[in-house]
Amino acid sequence: MNRFAELLDRVSYEPSRNGKLRLLAHYFRTTGDPDRGYALAAITGTLNFANAKPALIRGFIADRVDPVLFGLSYDYVGDLSETVALLWPAATAPAEADPDRRNAPHNTLSDIVETLAATGKAQLPRTIALLLDRLDEKGRWALLKLITGGLRIGVSARLAKTALASLRDCEVNEIEDIWPGLSPPYLPLFAWLDGHGERPASDTAAQFRTPMLAHAIEDRDFAGLNPAEHVAEWKWDGIRVQAAAGTGADGVRIARLYSRTGEDVSAAFPDLVDMLVDGRFGDAALDGELLILREGRVQSFGVLQQRLNRKTVSAKLLVDYPAHIRAYDLLYENGEDLRQLPFAERRQRLEVFVTRAASDRLDLSPQIPFESWEALAAARADPRSAGAGEDAEAVEGVMLKRSDSPYLPGRPKGQWWKWKRDPFILDAVLMYAQRGHGKRSSFYSDYTFGLWRKGSAGDEIVPVGKAYFGFTDEELKQLDRYVRDHTTNRFGPVREVAATVDEGLVLEVAFEGVQRSTRHKSGVAMRFPRISRIRWDKPSRDADRLETLEGLIAASAREGSGAEPGR
Amino acid sequence: MAASILTLAPQGLYCPAGDFYVDPMRPVPRALITHGHADHARAGHGAVMATAETLAIMALRCGAGFARSQQVAPLGETIEVGGISVSFHPAGHVLGSAQIALTQGPEKIVVSGDYKRAADPTCLPFEPVACDIFITEATFGLPIFHHPDAAAEVAKLLDSVAMFPERTHLVGAYSLGKAQRLAALIRQAGWDRPLYIHGAMDKLMHFYAAQGIALGEVIRVADTGRAKLPGEIVLCPPSSLGDAWSRRFADPVACFASGWMRTRARARQRGVELPLIVSDHADWAELTATIRETGCREVWVTHGEADALVHWAGTQGIGAMPLHMLGYGDEDEAADQAAASA
Numbered sequence: 001m002n003r004f005a006e007l008l009d010r011v012s013y014e015p016s017r018n019g020k021l022r023l024l025a026h027y028f029r030t031t032g033d034p035d036r037g038y039a040l041a042a043i044t045g046t047l048n049f050a051n052a053k054p055a056l057i058r059g060f061i062a063d064r065v066d067p068v069l070f071g072l073s074y075d076y077v078g079d080l081s082e083t084v085a086l087l088w089p090a091a092t093a094p095a096e097a098d099p100d101r102r103n104a105p106h107n108t109l110s111d112i113v114e115t116l117a118a119t120g121k122a123q124l125p126r127t128i129a130l131l132l133d134r135l136d137e138k139g140r141w142a143l144l145k146l147i148t149g150g151l152r153i154g155v156s157a158r159l160a161k162t163a164l165a166s167l168r169d170c171e172v173n174e175i176e177d178i179w180p181g182l183s184p185p186y187l188p189l190f191a192w193l194d195g196h197g198e199r200p201a202s203d204t205a206a207q208f209r210t211p212m213l214a215h216a217i218e219d220r221d222f223a224g225l226n227p228a229e230h231v232a233e234w235k236w237d238g239i240r241v242q243a244a245a246g247t248g249a250d251g252v253r254i255a256r257l258y259s260r261t262g263e264d265v266s267a268a269f270p271d272l273v274d275m276l277v278d279g280r281f282g283d284a285a286l287d288g289e290l291l292i293l294r295e296g297r298v299q300s301f302g303v304l305q306q307r308l309n310r311k312t313v314s315a316k317l318l319v320d321y322p323a324h325i326r327a328y329d330l331l332y333e334n335g336e337d338l339r340q341l342p343f344a345e346r347r348q349r350l351e352v353f354v355t356r357a358a359s360d361r362l363d364l365s366p367q368i369p370f371e372s373w374e375a376l377a378a379a380r381a382d383p384r385s386a387g388a389g390e391d392a393e394a395v396e397g398v399m400l401k402r403s404d405s406p407y408l409p410g411r412p413k414g415q416w417w418k419w420k421r422d423p424f425i426l427d428a429v430l431m432y433a434q435r436g437h438g439k440r441s442s443f444y445s446d447y448t449f450g451l452w453r454k455g456s457a458g459d460e461i462v463p464v465g466k467a468y469f470g471f472t473d474e475e476l477k478q479l480d481r482y483v484r485d486h487t488t489n490r491f492g493p494v495r496e497v498a499a500t501v502d503e504g505l506v507l508e509v510a511f512e513g514v515q516r517s518t519r520h521k522s523g524v525a526m527r528f529p530r531i532s533r534i535r536w537d538k539p540s541r542d543a544d545r546l547e548t549l550e551g552l553i554a555a556s557a558r559e560g561s562g563a564e565p566g567r
Numbered sequence: 568m569a570a571s572i573l574t575l576a577p578q579g580l581y582c583p584a585g586d587f588y589v590d591p592m593r594p595v596p597r598a599l600i601t602h603g604h605a606d607h608a609r610a611g612h613g614a615v616m617a618t619a620e621t622l623a624i625m626a627l628r629c630g631a632g633f634a635r636s637q638q639v640a641p642l643g644e645t646i647e648v649g650g651i652s653v654s655f656h657p658a659g660h661v662l663g664s665a666q667i668a669l670t671q672g673p674e675k676i677v678v679s680g681d682y683k684r685a686a687d688p689t690c691l692p693f694e695p696v697a698c699d700i701f702i703t704e705a706t707f708g709l710p711i712f713h714h715p716d717a718a719a720e721v722a723k724l725l726d727s728v729a730m731f732p733e734r735t736h737l738v739g740a741y742s743l744g745k746a747q748r749l750a751a752l753i754r755q756a757g758w759d760r761p762l763y764i765h766g767a768m769d770k771l772m773h774f775y776a777a778q779g780i781a782l783g784e785v786i787r788v789a790d791t792g793r794a795k796l797p798g799e800i801v802l803c804p805p806s807s808l809g810d811a812w813s814r815r816f817a818d819p820v821a822c823f824a825s826g827w828m829r830t831r832a833r834a835r836q837r838g839v840e841l842p843l844i845v846s847d848h849a850d851w852a853e854l855t856a857t858i859r860e861t862g863c864r865e866v867w868v869t870h871g872e873a874d875a876l877v878h879w880a881g882t883q884g885i886g887a888m889p890l891h892m893l894g895y896g897d898e899d900e901a902a903d904q905a906a907a908s909a
Contacts, residue, residue, distance in 0.1 A: 012831055015821075015838045065710070066882070072875045073711045077830050086711040086829070154835075441832040473836065485893050 001107040001135065003031060004039050005142035012153040020155060024163035028190075035109045037185025040164070042146055044157040046184060047113065051121045052128065054148045057084055060125050064089055075493040078441020079152065081144030088132050088140055107134065110185070112143065157261065167193045173409040176210040178202045180262060205246035206256040209285060209331050209339070210409035213260075214399060214416035221417070222373050230400050231343070232368040232376055234388055235418055236289040236326055237301045237396040237512075239308070241265070243325055244285040244332070245276040253277045257290075268310055272323050275359045284353065287329040287407075289365070291394065292321050298394035301527065302515050326365045327354055331407055339407035346407065368398060376400075380419060396512065397421045423510035424552060426451065426544045427535060429461050430505040433483040434494050436468060443476055444483040444495065447531065449507050451522070453546040461499050462546055464522045467509060470530030479534065504540030508533035514552050524549055572651065572669050572676045573702075575890060580678065580702070580869075582669060585649040587616075589667055589678045592894040599640075599653065601680025602664035603628065603743055606895050616640050618655055620663025620778070624743065627770050640665070642691075658682040659693035660847050661744030662775060668696050676700040677861065683846065684853040685714060688751040689744070689780050693857075701863035704895070705871035706848040707826050714826055714850040720843045721752045724800070724822060727841055732798040735816035736841070739805035739823040742768045744847050746802050747775040749824055750782040752845075753800065761786045763796060765803035765812075788815075809838060826850065855879060870895035 007027045014020050024043075028036050041047040061070055061084050070087065077083040112131065119127050128147070132140050145151050158172070161179065165172040175189075178200050182189050191197025245255040255276030257266045266273050269290075275281060292299040292307060307313075307321045330350040331339055338346050354364050368387060370376040376398060379386035383395040397420035405415040428449035436445030446468040450461040471479065482497070482505055489496035498504060510532035517525035526549075573580050579591035587597040594611035601607055601617075603624030608617075610629035615622070616638040625633050640646060640655040642665065647653070655665040660681045667678045677698040684693050707714075728736050740746040746768050753762065761784040764772060769787055776782050788801060797817035807813060808821050826846030827833040834842040849857060854876060858866050865886040868876050873889035880887035 013834060013840055013842065015835075015840065066878075068878045069710050069875050072872070072878070073709050076709055076872065077711060078832060082831060083711065086713075440836075442830065443836070487891075 001109050001112055001139055001142065003027070004035070004042075004109045005135075005138045007039065008142050008145060008151065008153055009138050011155055014154075017159070020159060021163050021166065024155070024160060025166045028163060028167060028193075033187055033190055034185035037187065037190060038109050038113045040160060040186055041184035043151060043153075043155055043160045045149065045151075047146065048149075049116050049147065051119065051124050052116045052147045054080060056125060056128070057081075057144060057147060060129060061087065071492075075435055076442050078435060078437040081141055081148050084132075084144055085137055085141035088137075107131075107139075113146070116147065164189075164193060168195070173210045176262060176409070177207065180208045180256075180258070180264065205248045205254040205283075206244040207285070208242060208244065208256075208258045208262045210262070211240065211242060211260050211287060212329075212407050212409060212416065213411040214401075214418040215411060215413065217400065217417040217419045225373075225400075227370060227372055227376070229403055231347075231403055232370055232379070233328070233365045233399045233401070234368065234383060234395045235397040235399045235420065236291060236298065236365070237394050238289040238291040238298075238304055238326070240287075241290045241325065242285060242287055242331075243272065243276055245281050246283040253279075255281075268307070268313055269323050270313060271318050272325060272361060275357075275361045278357075278359070280357050280359070282353075282357075283332075283334050284330065285332040286325075286327050286350070286353070287331060288325040288327040288362075291324045291326055293324040294322065298326075298391040300393055300513070300515065302525070322361070324361050324363070326363055328365050329407060342404040342406065343401050344403040376419075380421065393513075395421070421512075423512055423532070424514070425532065426509050426511075426549060427506050427538060427542070428464065428509050429499045429540045429543045430482075430497055430507055431461060431463055431499045432494050432496050433479075440468075440476065443480045445476055445480070447479070447507065449509060450499065451544050451546045451549060452541075453522075459501065461504075461543075462522045464520070464524060464546065464549060465509065465511070465526040465529045467507075467529045467531050470510070470532055471534065475531075475534055499540060501541040504543075506535035506538040506540055506543050507531050508535055514549055516553060522546055522549075524553065572671050572674060572700075573678075575892075579892070582648075582651060584671060585651040585653070585669075587648060590680065590895075592892075598634075599667050600625070601658065601667060601678065602660055604661070604681070604741075607680060610634070614638065616646075616653075618642065618663045618665050621665070623774065624663060624771070627774055628743075656694045656696050657691035659684060659687060659690060662690045662747070662778065662780075664690060666694075666696060668698065674699050676702065677863075678702045679704065679857075681706070681848055682857070683714075683849050684857065685717060685846075687748055687847070688755065689747045689775060695857065695860045697862050699863060700865045700867060701858060701861045702867045702869060702890075703854065703858060703876070704848065705854065705868045705873045705876045707829075707846065707850050708854060708868070708872035708874075708876040710851045710875065712826060712829055712850045713852065714829075714846045715844055717748075717752055717845045718756065720824070720845050721749070721756050724841065724843055725753070725756055725758060727820060727822075728798065728800060731820060734818045734820050735796045735798075736800050736822055737808060737813055737816060737819040738800060738802050738843070739808045739821070739825070739837075739839075740802050741825075741847075742804050743771055745824055745845070747772065747780065747782060748847065749802065749845065750785065751780060754781055754783045758800070759783065760799065763788050763791070763799055763801040765801070765807055767804050767807075768802060805837070858885065859883070 011020050011023050014023060065087050073087060074083045131143055135143060161175040162172045165175050181202055182200060188197055188200045192199050240260040242258040248254050255273050256264055257269050257272055259265050292304045327350055330346050330353055354362055368379050380398045384392035388395050397418060400417040402415050428451055430447055431450045432448040433444040434446040436443055448463050448466045450463040452459050453462050483495055486497045487495045488498050509529050511526040511529040513527040515525050573582050578588055578593045578595050580589045587599055588595045589599045590601055590607040591598050596613040598612040599616045600621055603621045608625050610633040612634045614636045615634040617640060619639045622637050642655050642657060645652050645654045652670040654668045658664040658666045658680050660683055664680060666680060669676050675698040677696050679702060681704050682693050740749050750762055763786050766787050766789050772785050795817040805823060813819055820841055821839050822841040822843055823837055823839040824843040824845040826848055828842035828844045866880050868889045869892045877887040877889050
């Protein structure tokens with residue numbers, strides 16, 4: 001446990017990506033099995049305990065620390081594990097004197113993981129409390145991180161896999177390809193990485209293939225690109241997925257739906273799995289966008305969200321939110337890996353494939369004909385009349401692909417581009433601020449902003465949304481200072497700041513769309529709002545009005561997302 | 568506010584009977600100053616009363632004409648000001664720092680300024696003063712704040728220097744107090760190589776040394792030519808850690824000596840690789856112990872994490888009130904500004 005705690009501690013303070021990779025690789029190289037496997041599971045978020053849950057920790061810290069002081073501390077630290085580790089009272093009795101502690105599990109990571117997995121719900125609080133008593137502050141923090149799941153030490157699963165790849169000097173995508181077939185503590189994987197084991201077989205029947213991603217295009221990029229060598233498609237505002245199906249060695253059909261990070265999300269989409277299992281789908285892997293279609297019309301992202309992150313899927317949900325895949329690419333078909341073929345050829349295969357699959361849950365991503373960049377810019381500005389029709393609201397820009405691009409894992413340069421629609425822009429007034437979590441904890445970094453409207457006693461500001469990014473670290477410090485110096489009221493962790501015609505800070509807010517909402521006081525909800533500029537110069541009375549935002553709903557209902565105010 | 572000795576005015580804490588302010592944030596005719604940090608000791612007052620060291624520090628930082636007139640307040644002596652008995656007592660924060668006790672009739676009120684209880688080789692230790700109302704800071708007023716033994720933190724620094732002899736250890740430390748305390752602690756730990764400093768610290772380093780505090784050989788980085796200083800320790804204002812200035816050194820290890828380093832997010836926000844928890848403020852245990860020790864019936868909290876301390880006082884049967892004073896607790900920025908203008 002000490003080594004694991006040391007690793008987390010050092011990685012959490014290491015600012016550079018290369019430094020993190022060095023630390024991780026060193027740990028994996030020098031730590032034995034099965035400890036390193038459990039550490040890998042913890043870092044990649046695949047470790048899950050049935051009974052050891054965050055609520056448990058909140059419960060027993062409440063028995064030991066004044067709840068008000070705990071609440072204020074947690075609000076400041078912004079991380080449950082760290083707060084508890086810092087507040088945990090020093091153990092009172094020496095370990096040897098206490099029979100319970102003498103019998104507590106040993107402190108290797110594997111012992112702890114196995115104990116947490118095996119201990120029943122009733123016994124668990126006592127077991128964890130004993131462990132916390134025995135560990136030092138760093139160890140307590142690491143243990144609590146394990147239990148609460150999200151480590152938040154600035155290491156993605158991808159980075160951990162990159163460190164693994166460095167052990168064998170192979171490509172990280174080799175690890176990605178075999179990853180879905182592996183489970184903690186990853187003994188065959190480490191044996192292979194160490195050079196004394198076979199490469200673990202990828203679960204070929206319905207394996208995950210690392211998706212190809214696009215770069216955001218900049219104005220200066222167009223000069224070097226030839227329209228004739230590219231094809232364009234709409235960028236659909238859904239969830240990028242990979243659908244794979246095959247026949248296992250025992251003749252049983254296997255079907256899986258993966259997120260773009262390789263997470264198996266099949267369980268949440270039985271309607272799509274039904275399509276994939278069907279023999280007409282064959283043995284294939286395709287890349288596409290997960291959307292909700294009602295009567296052939298693509299629904300907004302807000303509607304799709306109702307289907308996401310659900311543990312169980314009710315029959316009603318399946319009927320009300322029918323899932324659909326809009327196909328972008330075909331990666332594999334009947335034993336043949338298509339990824340090295342040029343895009344144009346894969347597209348032809350994809351068209352045949354979609355026709356043959358003949359499912360009402362699967363269709364082709366339509367292409368946008370264009371002769372020049374000007375023509376494509378016009379299509380992007382008005383998807384409704386450029387072919388997207390009624391679905392235009394679900395278009396968030398256009399995708400540009402080289403006709404000869406192979407399907408390359410990761411984000412290769414010069415192959416695919418995304419050209420997002422310009423965001424909507426409004427000037428709003430800062431109303432409330434709350435302390436953030438993670439990297440931004442202890443700073444007032446979550447901002448509620450509002451717009452003017454006519455109230456019973458003259459003009460008033462009504463809250464319309466919340467944003468917590470879009471600003472630089474330097475701007476965050478300035479905003480935090482502003483909030484502290486202009487607080488007019490405190491509600492627990494929330495501070496109210498002065499927002500009147502004479503006083504107030506104007507924030508330029510960028511967002512992707514707006515919908516009616518019954519959950520918000522203003523009656524509208526913005527999609528993906530972020531702070532695009534801080535208008536220190538602008539008087540609060542000159543901020544925008546709620547009517548302007550409401551007008552955008554009307555405009556987008558009338559003209560599709562072609563309405564582009566602001567810039 | 569219950570007591571009549573002090574009231575809260577826009578300029579800061581005001582004593583109507585004596586017609587003076589304590590640590591005012593804007594220029595006033597008469598000011599009593601607890602210590603020399605820029606957020607407490609501002610230039611432009613009429614008459615200033617403070618300890619001799621604090622007056623000297625203000626003159627160093629703001630120029631000799633920082634106020635129209637100055638009066639030295641010797642520690643422990645009582646001075647009558649308009650029917651108020653004023654006395655200064657060591658606060659243990661930085662060199663010259665003092666608490667200010669104000670007595671009128673049977674009522675005594677103590678303005679602590681910033682303070683700490685941990686040992687510090689560069690200043691006199693805090694002396695508790697029994698009082699009716701204790702006015703405290705709460706920079707680290709949450710139970711998560713515990714400042715470990717400063718010598719052990721300095722040992723962490725020296726261990727790291729031994730482990731990475733090819734790198735420069737760049738230690739962010741406030742120019743007044745922290746830098747000198749660290750230097751003294753580093754000497755006590757047996758480090759006898761020269762210490763390198765950012766130019767902004769030069770005057771105060773000299774001043775401390777002139778007061779007889781052993782800081783050893785101190786060299787300005789600017790005087791080393793283009794040396795990259797591998798294996799050396801360089802002290803600088805915290806704001807210089809991420810500056811272009813820091814890139815001249817050999818693969819620098821960013822260290823920051825501050826009580827804020829207790830939480831990971833704060834260290835990461837500053838890109839600190841080696842956090843050193845060394846603070847010149849009281850931690851939670853010191854704050855609560857000090858409030859109890861003064862025997863006060865009421866505590867007022869000037870700035871910092873006031874809510875938790877006020878709540879705690881309530882559970883102890885001590886009346887408590889947050890003053891929400893803006894402008895204090897910025898010695899980080901204040902020191903940075905001083906560094907920028909130095």
